[in-house]
Amino acid sequence: MRYLTAGESHGPQLTAIIEGLPSNVPISIDKINEQLRRRQKGHGRGRRMQIETDQVKIVSGVRHGFTTGAPVCLVVENKDWTHWQHIMGPEPWDGEDEVKRQVTRPRPGHADLNGALKYNQQDMRNILERSSARETAVRVAVGAVARQLLEQFEIDLGSHVKRIGEVEAKEVSVPLSELKQITEDSPVRCLDSEAAQKMMDLIDKAKEDGDSLGGIVEVIAEGVPIGLGSHVQWDRKLDGRLAQAVMSIQAFKGVEIGIGFEAAAKPGSQVHDEIIWTEETGFSRRTNRAGGLEGGMTTGMPIVVRGVMKPIPTLYKPLQSVDLQTKEPFTASIERSDSCAVPAAAVVVETVVAIELARAMCETFHSDNLEQMKQSVQQYKEYLESR
Numbered sequence: 202m203r204y205l206t207a208g209e210s211h212g213p214q215l216t217a218i219i220e221g222l223p224s225n226v227p228i229s230i231d232k233i234n235e236q237l238r239r240r241q242k243g244h245g246r247g248r249r250m251q252i253e254t255d256q257v258k259i260v261s262g263v264r265h266g267f268t269t270g271a272p273v274c275l276v277v278e279n280k281d282w283t284h285w286q287h288i289m290g291p292e293p294w295d296g297e298d299e300v301k302r303q304v305t306r307p308r309p310g311h312a313d314l315n316g317a318l319k320y321n322q323q324d325m326r327n328i329l330e331r332s333s334a335r336e337t338a339v340r341v342a343v344g345a346v347a348r349q350l351l352e353q354f355e356i357d358l359g360s361h362v363k364r365i366g367e368v369e370a371k372e373v374s375v376p377l378s379e380l381k382q383i384t385e386d387s388p389v390r391c392l393d394s395e396a397a398q399k400m401m402d403l404i405d406k407a408k409e410d411g412d413s414l415g416g417i418v419e420v421i422a423e424g425v426p427i428g429l430g431s432h433v434q435w436d437r438k439l440d441g442r443l444a445q446a447v448m449s450i451q452a453f454k455g456v457e458i459g460i461g462f463e464a465a466a467k468p469g470s471q472v473h474d475e476i477i478w479t480e481e482t483g484f485s486r487r488t489n490r491a492g493g494l495e496g497g498m499t500t501g502m503p504i505v506v507r508g509v510m511k512p513i514p515t516l517y518k519p520l521q522s523v524d525l526q527t528k529e530p531f532t533a534s535i536e537r538s539d540s541c542a543v544p545a546a547a548v549v550v551e552t553v554v555a556i557e558l559a560r561a562m563c564e565t566f567h568s569d570n571l572e573q574m575k576q577s578v579q580q581y582k583e584y585l586e587s588r
């Protein structure tokens with residue numbers, strides 16, 4: 202299973218094509234729209250989210266509610282397009298004020314300058330439109346399809362925000378169903394209600410100051426069988442693939458699996474998970490510091506992945522920059538912007554983890570059609586029970 206996305210932030214639509222999904226997977230459009238709605242929420246989002254009400258259109262690969270095995274094409278329209286048609290259309294420019302409308306002041310921390318130099322662009326709009334995290338809307342639609350495949354195998358995911366700026370949530374351990382309930386009710390997707398209030402206050406303060414904030418999100422996936430991924434080749438290691446997937450999200454600068462960076466400061470006896478075996482559960486672990494992955498393969502324990510998001514680059518109190526054309530120092534251009542998108546990004550991290558797990562499931566088991574995939578998973582589970 203693989204996918205690609207296309208589309209600009211202020212173009213007519215975002216598009217994704219998913220190829221390699223088994224046939225006969227039930228697909229609910231409502232379930233996709235529910236994930237799109239989740240991604241739009243969160244304290245700290247800018248005015249763009251008031252314009253958009255993201256809804257998916259499935260234009261191929263699903264018929265009468267089931268995948269057919271053909272590529273699935275998903276579309277999410279940009280409502281904001283109506284305000285940008287003239288600027289973003291594919292027709293040759295007919296305005297006299299072309300130069301005035303060009304974006305020439307690169308924002309530190311965004312893709313503007315590197316993209317303009319690499320692609321030989323005078324107008325950085327040709328870079329910022331595609332580098333924008335608007336792309337994550339259609340990625341979340343892809344993830345919502347992947348989740349519906351995972352659901353068939355009782356694999357479930359949830360996420361929570363662990364940090365925004367200097368405010369860190371205290372460690373709370375709750376079952377996945379409860380975690381999902383609490384985070385859906387929290388405007389910052391945080392399990393610790395005291396910290397959540399502090400996070401919101403901090404976001405309001407940053408916004409007032411024309412500044413921005415980043416943070417840390419954690420994703421947990423349960424029900425994943427032992428042995429997805431492989432130790433035999435670098436690009437088949439599932440921990441590596443998950444790290445790449447998380448780092449591919451706009452503004453993500455770090456990834457941890459399990460206890461992650463904490464492991465560097467501890468002796469092995471306090472890091473590795475002791476192996477146990479019982480008649481009912483088979484092979485298992487006493488702890489899950491490895492976050493469900495060893496040797497590039499799943500251990501059968503919950504997958505725990507954390508991602509670090511840097512603060513949003515567009516600042517209402519902009520940093521200094523240099524004009525691309527005149528080379529004069531300026532403060533960077535101000536595009537309408539979020540001040541903190543960590544709660545929304547938590548849904549995107551869930552998404553990319555779901556996609557990687559669905560891909561690994563399709564690679565490990567027969568995946569032409571759902572019926573054979575289920576048989577293949579069942580046989581594997583019976584084999585594991587016999588070990």
Ligand SMILES: Cc1cc2nc3c(=O)[nH]c(=O)nc-3n(C[C@H](O)[C@H](O)[C@H](O)COP(=O)(O)O)c2cc1C
Nearest residue numbers: 311312332333334451452514515538539542545546
């Ligand atoms: C959900 C989400 C929303 C974002 N919103 C904004 C935004 O409003 N303004 C902005 O400058 N960057 C925003 N970003 C981050 C930029 O897209 C990102 O920093 C930029 O593409 C440069 O890529 P890099 O930070 O990965 O190097 C957002 C990221 C995510 C995940």
Ligand SMILES: C=C(O[C@@H]1CC(C(=O)O)=C[C@@H](OP(=O)(O)O)[C@H]1O)C(=O)O
Nearest residue numbers: 247249332333334335338536537538539
């Ligand atoms: C549109 C989304 O996020 C956008 C991501 C983004 C960026 O530079 O990454 C810049 C902003 O775009 P705009 O300038 O249109 O307000 C955000 O709103 C979205 O998440 O759907």
